Amino acid sequence: MHEPSRLCSGCRALHEPQLGSAWCGAVELGDERARICANFAPTLLQNVRPNVAGGRAGLLDMWRAVSGQLRSILGEAGYRTWFEGVEPIELVDDELSLTAPDEYTRDWLEQRLHPVMRSALNMTGHAELAVRYSIEAVAEEQCADETGFVGGALNPHYCFDEFIVGRGNRLAHAGALACVSSPGATYNPLVMYGGVGVGKTHLLQAIAQAVHERGGRSALYVTSETFTNELIGALHAGAMPEFRDRYRSLDYLLIDDVQFIAGKEATQEEFFHTFNALYESGKQVVITTDRPPEQLRSLEQRLRSRFSCGVVADIQPPDLETRLAILRSKATRFGRDLPPSALSALALRVRGNVRELEGALNRILAVADLRELEPDLDLVRELLGDDEDERRCSPADVIQGVISYFQIKGTQLASPERSRNVAYPRQVAMYLLREDIKLSFNEIGAHLGGRNHSTVIHGCDKIEQDMRQRARVRFDVQAIRQLIYGVR
Numbered sequence: 001m002h003e004p005s006r007l008c009s010g011c012r013a014l015h016e017p018q019l020g021s022a023w024c025g026a027v028e029l030g031d032e033r034a035r036i037c038a039n040f041a042p043t044l045l046q047n048v049r050p051n052v053a054g055g056r057a058g059l060l061d062m063w064r065a066v067s068g069q070l071r072s073i074l075g076e077a078g079y080r081t082w083f084e085g086v087e088p089i090e091l092v093d094d095e096l097s098l099t100a101p102d103e104y105t106r107d108w109l110e111q112r113l114h115p116v117m118r119s120a121l122n123m124t125g126h127a128e129l130a131v132r133y134s135i136e137a138v139a140e141e142q143c144a145d146e147t148g149f150v151g152g153a154l155n156p157h158y159c160f161d162e163f164i165v166g167r168g169n170r171l172a173h174a175g176a177l178a179c180v181s182s183p184g185a186t187y188n189p190l191v192m193y194g195g196v197g198v199g200k201t202h203l204l205q206a207i208a209q210a211v212h213e214r215g216g217r218s219a220l221y222v223t224s225e226t227f228t229n230e231l232i233g234a235l236h237a238g239a240m241p242e243f244r245d246r247y248r249s250l251d252y253l254l255i256d257d258v259q260f261i262a263g264k265e266a267t268q269e270e271f272f273h274t275f276n277a278l279y280e281s282g283k284q285v286v287i288t289t290d291r292p293p294e295q296l297r298s299l300e301q302r303l304r305s306r307f308s309c310g311v312v313a314d315i316q317p318p319d320l321e322t323r324l325a326i327l328r329s330k331a332t333r334f335g336r337d338l339p340p341s342a343l344s345a346l347a348l349r350v351r352g353n354v355r356e357l358e359g360a361l362n363r364i365l366a367v368a369d370l371r372e373l374e375p376d377l378d379l380v381r382e383l384l385g386d387d388e389d390e391r392r393c394s395p396a397d398v399i400q401g402v403i404s405y406f407q408i409k410g411t412q413l414a415s416p417e418r419s420r421n422v423a424y425p426r427q428v429a430m431y432l433l434r435e436d437i438k439l440s441f442n443e444i445g446a447h448l449g450g451r452n453h454s455t456v457i458h459g460c461d462k463i464e465q466d467m468r469q470r471a472r473v474r475f476d477v478q479a480i481r482q483l484i485y486g487v488r
Ligand code: ADP
Pocket: 157, 158, 162, 163, 164, 165, 169, 194, 195, 196, 197, 198, 199, 200, 201, 202, 203, 326, 354, 355, 358
C-alpha cells in the first residue's frame, strides 16, 4: 500500500510506540497493515465543518457526530466497550468535558484512546478542541427512595452475584455477607483493606445494594472524599445539625477509602463522632482502606483502636484459580466465547489486580473486534507477549495447580496421609514434577514432605500407566496442566 502521506500521519501510536495500542493495528501488525491508520489521518482543512454553535443541543449534535465517527473507527463492540458510558457535559472555551463511568475507563480514554478521539474530532471538524474527562459523580448525588434507602447511584455490576470468591477475598466476602444478614453484630465495624483494584469498592457497594434489595433499612455508600466535602459544605453553610442527622440516622454507613480521611483533623473529629453514634446504637459501619488500620499513621489513635474492635479483613490480589474464574465470569457476562486456552493464558500473564485483569480482557476483545479475529490464544500471546513461565514454571506452581484442582491443602500433600483423596493428587504431583519440570526423584520427594526415591518412582509410574488406561486420569492431568500453564 503506497500512500505514505496518509499512513499514520495523525496517529500518535506510531510515533509513540510506548503507548501500545488496543485500537491501532499498525503498531502490532507491521506496515503492510498500516492502512488501518488511515483512520487516524487528519481531515483536510477545507473539509473542516464550522465549530459547534454552543448550547446543549449543539453539544449533543456534535457529540452524536463524534461518537458516530468513533463507532466507525472502533467497530460496534470496541465502541461499546469504551464509549457506551461516556457522556458530554459541556463545551467551554474549546474544551469538551466528558464523563467516564469509572477510573479505569477514564485512564484508558486518556492514555490509550486519546489518538482515536483526536482523529474522530479531526474528522468531524473539531480539530481545535481539547478533551477533558471526569468521572461520573456517582456517590455524590444522593437520593432516597420509598424504601428509605439512601445512597448514590451504585454500579449495578458491583453486586454479590458478580463477585467471585477466592482464597484472597474469602474473609472479606463472608464479612460483607454477614453485615447484610446481621447488621451491627460481630462484624462491626468491618474493615476491609487491600491494594488497588482488588474489589474493595465492589464489596462495599454490594452491601449497599443487598441492603437495598431487602428493603426496610437505610444504607449509605460514600467515599471518604464525599464525606469530607459534605462536611466542609455543612460547616460553611452552618448546616451541621442536618449533616449529623443525616449520617446518624443511617442503619449502614459504608465509607470507601478511609485513608483519605487520615490527616484531616476536623474531618476525623466529626467522623469519630458519627462513627461512635452509629456504633453505639448498634448500626453497622463498614470501611475500606488501602492498608491495615494500624498503619494508617496519621489517623488518630482513638479511631484506629475503634476500627480494630470489629473484624479486619484483608483482600489479597487473586490467585491463578480466582483469576481464571473471574475471567470466565466476565467473558460470559459480555456474551463472549473465549477458548479456555486463551482465558488461562490471560490469567497466567496478568498477575496483578482484578482491574488489570479486566483491562487485559477488554483489550483482547477490542482488538479482536477491530481486526475481526477470534479472541484466541494467539491473540493473547501477540498482545501480552510470550509468557516464559508458560512452559518453564516452578515446582511451587505445579503443586499449587494440583492442590487447587483437587481442593486439598498443601500440608496434606506433604503429610503422611494415605487416603485415596490425598494419595492420588500426590502421585499426580509427582508425575507432573517429573514430566514437566524434570526434577530428580529425590527432589520431588523433598517437595512432597520428604518421600523417598522409590515412593516417587512408584507414583510416577502409576500415573503414567493409569493415563493410558483411564480417561478420568488423563482428564485430571490435562486439566491441571491447563490450570498451570494455560495451554497444551
Ligand atoms: P478497589 O476498590 O479495591 O480498588 P474495585 O472494587 O474497584 O477495587 O475493583 C476493581 C474492578 O475489579 C471492578 O470492576 C470490580 O468489579 C472487579 N473485581 C474486583 N474483585 C472482583 C471479584 N472478586 N470478582 C469479580 N470482579 C471483581
